[in-house]
Amino acid sequence: MMPHVPFTDALVERLARARSVAVLTGAGISAESGIATFRDPGGIWERFRPEELANVRAFLRNPELVQAWYAHRRALVAEAEPNAGHLALAELETLIPDFTLITQNVDDLHRRAGSRNVVELHGNLTRSSCIDCRRPAAEADLRMLASGEPARCPDCGGYLRPDVVWFGEMLPVEALETAHEAARRADVFLSIGTSAVVYPAAEIPRLAREQGAYVAEVNVAPSAIAGDVDEVALGPAGTVLPRLAAAVRARR
Ligand code: NAD
Numbered sequence: 001m002m003p004h005v006p007f008t009d010a011l012v013e014r015l016a017r018a019r020s021v022a023v024l025t026g027a028g029i030s031a032e033s034g035i036a037t038f039r040d041p042g043g044i045w046e047r048f049r050p051e052e053l054a055n056v057r058a059f060l061r062n063p064e065l066v067q068a069w070y071a072h073r074r075a076l077v078a079e080a081e082p083n084a085g086h087l088a089l090a091e092l093e094t095l096i097p098d099f100t101l102i103t104q105n106v107d108d109l110h111r112r113a114g115s116r117n118v119v120e121l122h123g124n125l126t127r128s129s130c131i132d133c134r135r136p137a138a139e140a141d142l143r144m145l146a147s148g149e150p151a152r153c154p155d156c157g158g159y160l161r162p163d164v165v166w167f168g169e170m171l172p173v174e175a176l177e178t179a180h181e182a183a184r185r186a187d188v189f190l191s192i193g194t195s196a197v198v199y200p201a202a203e204i205p206r207l208a209r210e211q212g213a214y215v216a217e218v219n220v221a222p223s224a225i226a227g228d229v230d231e232v233a234l235g236p237a238g239t240v241l242p243r244l245a246a247a248v249r250a251r252r
């Protein structure tokens with residue numbers, strides 16, 4: 001007997017036949033890796049709100065504070081492992097000719113799970129660069145922070161910042177354009193573990209549907225766009241996605 005699955009046979013069939021698939025993920029896909037939200041219990045960091053740290057003014061006012069917060073977040077992410085949901089998406093990529101994984105996450109877990117065609121809309125926490133000359137920073141450059149001084153660029157002395165999109169900053173134009181193109185040509189679009197309230201990422205599933213894609217949401221609870229999709233598969237991504245990938249594999 002088939003175990004109960006929260007998705008339709010139509011979704012499996014469409015994925016099995018699809019030439020092009022695009023996926024949008026949000027923080028929910030990393031929840032089962034223990035990276036639920038910005039607001040993880042983190043000692044002194046509970047006293048700060050992300051909005052107060054993740055912006056360029058806060059950074060320029062107090063670079064070592066913001067650098068230390070990101071060092072803390074990098075440590076959490078380094079200790080975490082990709083979960084079954086990340087791994088299932090990496091497997092789906094091997095089954096479908098044209099597959100684009102668009103993520104709002106900065107935790108690098110999709111790449112570590114083996115996904116290759118990843119579009120990072122909000123950057124990546126594991127990379128840093130000079131705020132002035134943009135030179136990529138090495139691990140060793142960031143260690144200056146340990147002495148209580150802000151970590152600086154060895155070339156020009158500018159402060160080093162994480163390569164993430166802060167509040168008030170534009171999304172990388174090229175990544176957004178690549179995401180839009182993938183949404184436009186997708187036969188099937190999956191919106192996974194995102195509340196779909198943060199724009200412009202939240203409009204990508206709608207764009208895909210307007211262009212004819214079958215759109216399915218995977219979430220533990222219906223999101224803001226649940227009324228505008230073809231189906232909602234309720235359940236944790238780490239349970240739903242491996243079953244979906246297995247069903248597609250069996251059909252392809
Ligand atoms: P969000 O926190 O607004 O929404 C998370 C969604 O995931 C919710 O709809 C929730 O119902 C769902 N969810 C929770 N657990 C789930 C599970 N196990 N399986 C499936 N769904 C689950 O996150 P968002 O939509 O990504 O937007 C918030 C912003 O915060 C983003 O811009 C993102 O860049 C940033 N952020 C990133 C990370 C990360 O890199 N891991 C973590 C926190 C926040």
Ligand code: ZN
Pocket residue numbers: 130131132133134135153154155156157158
């Ligand atoms: Zn520099």
